[in-house]
Amino acid sequence: MTTRVAIVGGGKIGEALLSGLVRSGHPTRDLVVAEKNAARGAELTEEYGVRVTAIADAVEGATIVVLAVKPADVDGVLEIISGVEDTGEVERLTVSLVAGLSTRHYEDALPAGAPVVRVMPNTPMLVGEAMSAVTGGRYATDEHVSTVATLLESVGKVIVIAEKQMDAVTAVSGSGPAYAFLMAEAMIDAGVGLGLTRATATLLAAQTIRGAGVLLTDSGLSPVDLRAAVTSPAGTTAEAIRELEAHGFRHAFYEALRANAGASAALRAAAPSAENDG
Numbered sequence: 551m552t553t554r555v556a557i558v559g560g561g562k563i564g565e566a567l568l569s570g571l572v573r574s575g576h577p578t579r580d581l582v583v584a585e586k587n588a589a590r591g592a593e594l595t596e597e598y599g600v601r602v603t604a605i606a607d608a609v610e611g612a613t614i615v616v617l618a619v620k621p622a623d624v625d626g627v628l629e630i631i632s633g634v635e636d637t638g639e640v641e642r643l644t645v646s647l648v649a650g651l652s653t654r655h656y657e658d659a660l661p662a663g664a665p666v667v668r669v670m671p672n673t674p675m676l677v678g679e680a681m682s683a684v685t686g687g688r689y690a691t692d693e694h695v696s697t698v699a700t701l702l703e704s705v706g707k708v709i710v711i712a713e714k715q716m717d718a719v720t721a722v723s724g725s726g727p728a729y730a731f732l733m734a735e736a737m738i739d740a741g742v743g744l745g746l747t748r749a750t751a752t753l754l755a756a757q758t759i760r761g762a763g764v765l766l767t768d769s770g771l772s773p774v775d776l777r778a779a780v781t782s783p784a785g786t787t788a789e790a791i792r793e794l795e796a797h798g799f800r801h802a803f804y805e806a807l808r809a810n811a812g813a814s815a816a817l818r819a820a821a822p823s824a825e826n827d828g
C-alpha cells in the first residue's frame with residue numbers, strides 16, 4: 551500500500567522529515583505539507599517540489615498525518631484534523647513529533663479509537679542521520695508502530711521505547727544536536743583565542759565532532775575507551791579534561807538534561823487535558 555504522508559507544520563523538524571524522505575526516494579506526489587506561513591510554504595515547494603496546502607486538504611487521503619507544530623499549536627490542528635472524515639479506504643494514522651504531549655492528549659482530541667504514534671526525532675534527519683524514538687498509544691497496533699519505524703528508518707536510526715522514557719529521550723537525542731553545536735561553538739571560539747582563523751577553527755571542530763561521532767557509532771568501542779585512546783599519559787588531552795571536569799562539565803550535563811526533561815513535563819502540565827496525560 552502507498553504511504554501518503556501529510557506533514558502539518560513545515561518548520562525546522564517538518565522540513566528535516568520532508569528533506570530526509572525526499573532524499574531517500576519517497577515520491578513527492580505522496581508527500582504533502584500544511585504550512586500556515588505562505589512564504590515558508592513557497593520555499594518548501596521551491597526546494598523540494600512538494601505540494602503545500604491547507605491542513606484539511608493535506609490530511610484528506612493521507613495514510614500518515616505527521617504533526618510538526620509547536621505544542622501550543624497542537625490543539626487547533628487536532629480540531630481541524632478531527633473534522634476531516636476518514637475515507638474508510640485507508641485508516642489514518644496520526645504521528646506526533648511534538649515534545650512533551652502524551653499520546654493520550656491526541657487520543658482525547660481525535661475521534662474515538664484513532665491510532666496515535668509518538669516520535670522524538672532530531673534535526674540530523676535533514677541529512678538522513680536522524681535518531682528517532684517511537685512509541686505507540688493505546689489504539690496503535692504493533693503494525694502501526696512498525697509502519698512509522700520503517701518510514702523513519704529511511705531517514706536515520708530508530709528505536710521503539712516505552713512512552714514513559716520519552717522525556718529522557720528528548721533530553722538526550724531530541725535536543726542533543728544543540729549540545730553538540732554548542733560544544734562546536736565553544737571549541738571554535740577557543741581555537742580563535744589560540745590564534746586560528748575562524749574558518750580553520752570551524753573546519754577542525756566540525757570534522758572532529760563528525761569523526762568522533764562515526765567512531766562512537768561504528769567502532770564498537772565505548773566512549774570511555776575512545777577517550778582513553780586520545781589521552782596520552784602526562785599529555786595534552788589529560789590537561790584539558792582535568793580543566794573540563796574542574797569546571798563541572800559532567801555535572802552540567804546531568805543538570806541540563808534534568809532541566810530538559812522537566813521542560814517536557816511542564817509542557818504536559820500546561821496542556822488542557824493534562825489530567826488525562828500519562
Ligand SMILES: NC(=O)C1=CN([C@@H]2O[C@H](COP(=O)(O)OP(=O)(O)OC[C@H]3O[C@@H](n4cnc5c(N)ncnc54)[C@H](O)[C@@H]3O)[C@@H](O)[C@H]2O)C=CC1
Pocket residue numbers: 558559560561562563564584585586587590605618619620621623626627647648649670671672673724725
Ligand atoms: N526542532 C527540533 O530539533 C525538534 C522539534 N521537535 C518538535 O517539533 C515541533 C516543531 O518544532 P520546530 O520544527 O522546531 O518548530 P518551527 O516553529 O520551526 O515549525 C513549526 C511550523 O509549524 C507551522 N504551523 C504552526 N501552526 C500551524 C497550522 N495551524 N497549520 C500549518 N502550519 C502551522 C509554523 O508556521 C512553523 O513553520 C515542536 O513541537 C517540537 O517539540 C521534536 C524534535 C526535534
Ligand SMILES: O=C(O)[C@@H]1CCC=N1
Pocket residue numbers: 649720724725
Ligand atoms: O526544544 C524543543 O522543545 C524541541 C524538542 C526537542 C528539540 N527541540
